[in-house]
Amino acid sequence: MLLLAIDTSTTAITVGLHDGASVVAEATTLDARAHAEHLAPNIRAALASAGAEPGDVTDVVVGIGPGPFTGLRVGIVTGRTFAFALGLPVRGLTSLDALAHEAWLEGRRGDLLVATDARRKEVYAATYSLGDERACRVGEPVVSRAADLPDQVRGLPTAGRGPTLYADALPDAVGPLDVSGGVLADLAARRLRDSPAGPANELQLVDPGHGFDGLEPLYLRRPDAAPAPPSKKSTLG
Numbered sequence: 460m461l462l463l464a465i466d467t468s469t470t471a472i473t474v475g476l477h478d479g480a481s482v483v484a485e486a487t488t489l490d491a492r493a494h495a496e497h498l499a500p501n502i503r504a505a506l507a508s509a510g511a512e513p514g515d516v517t518d519v520v521v522g523i524g525p526g527p528f529t530g531l532r533v534g535i536v537t538g539r540t541f542a543f544a545l546g547l548p549v550r551g552l553t554s555l556d557a558l559a560h561e562a563w564l565e566g567r568r569g570d571l572l573v574a575t576d577a578r579r580k581e582v583y584a585a586t587y588s589l590g591d592e593r594a595c596r597v598g599e600p601v602v603s604r605a606a607d608l609p610d611q612v613r614g615l616p617t618a619g620r621g622p623t624l625y626a627d628a629l630p631d632a633v634g635p636l637d638v639s640g641g642v643l644a645d646l647a648a649r650r651l652r653d654s655p656a657g658p659a660n661e662l663q664l665v666d667p668g669h670g671f672d673g674l675e676p677l678y679l680r681r682p683d684a685a686p687a688p689p690s691k692k693s694t695l696g
Contacts (some may be wrong), residue, residue: 461476462478463476463519464520466638466640467533475505476641482507484506484641486508487506501640522552523675526554528679535551554638557642569593573589582603582606600679606625
């Protein structure tokens with residue numbers, strides 16, 4: 460097994476490789492605007508670090524957000540294209556889950572809020588319960604102004620860049636700040652290991668109850684750019 464994980468939902472353009480036992484390589488660049496420029500070189504760097512070729516990859520997992528439209532799309536399209544070229548399965552995971560999983564790996568337990576930068580003075584947010592066995596998401600991700608989140612949620616320890624942007628609303632900042640490709644790969648490998656054997660493993664594993672999501676991006680709102688409505692002149696002839 461050699462699982463390639465890709466995420467471009469946060470400031471980190473990040474790639475990880477997992478061999479079924481552990482993370483064997485990771486390449487990450489912090490740049491909120493140049494996802495397309497950095498992603499392919501990071502994939503090449505991770506493969507080179509692991510002494511692997513593209514043909515050695517057996518599974519592809521992409522972070523499906525939530526995240527800003529353009530950056531998120533780059534990661535998902537790249538993952539789909541890589542998988543299609545090699546005839547591989549491609550699966551999606553909610554990116555916020557990787558941040559909670561990293562906090563869990565670092566030993567944090569109890570309730571956790573993950574809040575990442577959604578721009579427009581908003582955050583993408585989800586709450587988690589971190590138990591002894593894993594981090595479980597409680598409810599679906601939302602997009603909101605940080606100050607508009609419920610008081611009991613805003614008071615939780617908070618991972619992601621939300622607290623650095625809105626410290627007054629999210630006062631209890633904890634790590635990590637951005638998605639790690641290696642952590643996403645570790646989370647995906649664990650969920651693949653725990654999933655039922657059989658044909659479902661060759662599909663997208665879209666059952667939300669199990670922890671894999673479909674490859675539809677979680678934008679949670681309309682993109683900034685949208686087609687202009689037709690003019691009256693063109694419609695009236």
